[in-house]
Amino acid sequence: MTTAPSTTTDEAPQPAAPAPPKSGWATLRPLILRLHFYAGVLVAPFLLVAAVTGLLYAGSFQAEKLVYDHELTVPVGEKKLPISEQVAAARKAHPEGTVSAVRPSPEADATTRVMLSGVPGVGEGHALAVFVDPYTAKVRGALEQYGSTGALPLRTWIDEFHRDLHLGEQGRLYGELAASWLWVISAGGLVLWFSRRRALGKVRGTKGRRRTLGLHGTVGAWAAIGFFCISATGLTWSAYAGATIDELRTSLGQATPSVSAAAGGEHAGHGSAAGQAGDAAHGVGLDKVLSAARAEGLGDPVEIVPPADADSAYVVKQVQRSWPTKQDAVAIDPADGEVTDVVRFADHPVLAKLTRWGIDLHTGVMFGLANQIALMLLAASLILLIVLGYRMWWQRGRGASFGRPIPRGAWQQVPPQILVPLLAGVAVLGYFLPLFGIPLAAFLAVDILLGEIAHRRGRRSYRTPVS
Numbered sequence: 001m002t003t004a005p006s007t008t009t010d011e012a013p014q015p016a017a018p019a020p021p022k023s024g025w026a027t028l029r030p031l032i033l034r035l036h037f038y039a040g041v042l043v044a045p046f047l048l049v050a051a052v053t054g055l056l057y058a059g060s061f062q063a064e065k066l067v068y069d070h071e072l073t074v075p076v077g078e079k080k081l082p083i084s085e086q087v088a089a090a091r092k093a094h095p096e097g098t099v100s101a102v103r104p105s106p107e108a109d110a111t112t113r114v115m116l117s118g119v120p121g122v123g124e125g126h127a128l129a130v131f132v133d134p135y136t137a138k139v140r141g142a143l144e145q146y147g148s149t150g151a152l153p154l155r156t157w158i159d160e161f162h163r164d165l166h167l168g169e170q171g172r173l174y175g176e177l178a179a180s181w182l183w184v185i186s187a188g189g190l191v192l193w194f195s196r197r198r199a200l201g202k203v204r205g206t207k208g209r210r211r212t213l214g215l216h217g218t219v220g221a222w223a224a225i226g227f228f229c230i231s232a233t234g235l236t237w238s239a240y241a242g243a244t245i246d247e248l249r250t251s252l253g254q255a256t257p258s259v260s261a262a263a264g265g266e267h268a269g270h271g272s273a274a275g276q277a278g279d280a281a282h283g284v285g286l287d288k289v290l291s292a293a294r295a296e297g298l299g300d301p302v303e304i305v306p307p308a309d310a311d312s313a314y315v316v317k318q319v320q321r322s323w324p325t326k327q328d329a330v331a332i333d334p335a336d337g338e339v340t341d342v343v344r345f346a347d348h349p350v351l352a353k354l355t356r357w358g359i360d361l362h363t364g365v366m367f368g369l370a371n372q373i374a375l376m377l378l379a380a381s382l383i384l385l386i387v388l389g390y391r392m393w394w395q396r397g398r399g400a401s402f403g404r405p406i407p408r409g410a411w412q413q414v415p416p417q418i419l420v421p422l423l424a425g426v427a428v429l430g431y432f433l434p435l436f437g438i439p440l441a442a443f444l445a446v447d448i449l450l451g452e453i454a455h456r457r458g459r460r461s462y463r464t465p466v467s
Helices: 024-067 083-093 153-164 168-200 208-235 241-251 286-295 350-363 369-396 416-432 434-456
Strands: 098-103 112-117 126-132 139-146 302-305 314-318 329-332 339-343
Touching: 024 153, 024 168, 024 369, 024 434, 083 098, 083 112, 083 126, 083 139, 083 286, 139 153, 153 168, 168 208, 168 241, 168 434, 208 241, 208 350, 208 369, 241 350, 286 302, 286 314, 286 329, 416 434
Parallel strands: none
Antiparallel strands: 098 112, 098 302, 112 126, 126 139, 302 314, 314 329, 329 339
């Protein structure tokens, strides 16, 4: 009888070694990929509208100069007339309404603007700007004007189209939604792109979806910083996030200071005796007021705001938002021409300055033409990224399965020590950015519901997605 050869311990079958635990990044990447995919697909239409209208707005500054050249510029003369004569000429041509502000000619070849409020046919919050030749006092035209940058009809229409699609306050929500998600999508794409480059190296000479992915990632990586800036600065004056930011700045003592327009001294209440309603000739008059402001160091461009009533002072403020920013302001008593209050931009709180600079960067006035070109390039990059993103969605399909989605269940792979702080951070962020938090909550609710339906039908999948 033969016996089976004995098996040594070394020859015995060994149990399979357990799979090494996934790193934190390995568990987070599918979640980031799924968020980036769905956010891109669902929010991209809003971003596309914002990019196209933003591109038009960035170009509207130069278009405005061409379209309204006759009203904006004049031949250079020998000596500019007193500002009071220029305003009188504007009032003679347009006696309707009241003078709400005057912007003396800031350059040798620029006209003086006399803004009239309460003019029939002019929209609420807008003014009729009368353009006067500072050398001859000849009126060169009148156009409706909007905003602190003095936007004329062409730029105003494009500005309002970009801001609210001409739908009023409700229309502003689309822009805030786009700004709230732009930085999230950009950050997720940036993380995914650089992790992919480390793993696979540079993608060159490829075709199909990998080629589209390579171009999409490269453009997005180069433009990411610009997108972060556009998103952050756009939120500073949005409807909901902007209000929260204002409250936070106020609570920190970082609100933008304003000059006090209350007239002082024993002559308060008598400052308007020398002028008629609506002609801006209150008390000492515009010429002495402008001279007093110049003596305080307020150089061009400036705006003179007449007293609102008998107890108010003139306010003269600089309106240059290009670099270097000039935003000093003074209040001047109409009775004696004395300066009653001064606010210097140099003394503004840090957050107030950053907010001012951020808005001016976003609107393209900070660095003039260079700023506007940069905004147009960013808008064009965003349009290209959206087109490439949708093309990848198309190419991701298999056969008749157009736009195959990223498999769900990625969040269940994230360890609790990472997932819990992540959810807490997202909740806090959603509170301060409601148009990020509310859509995200809605997406999660729908996703969970669809997952439960799929589970009940036995089709639930937890596969790790492959980009």
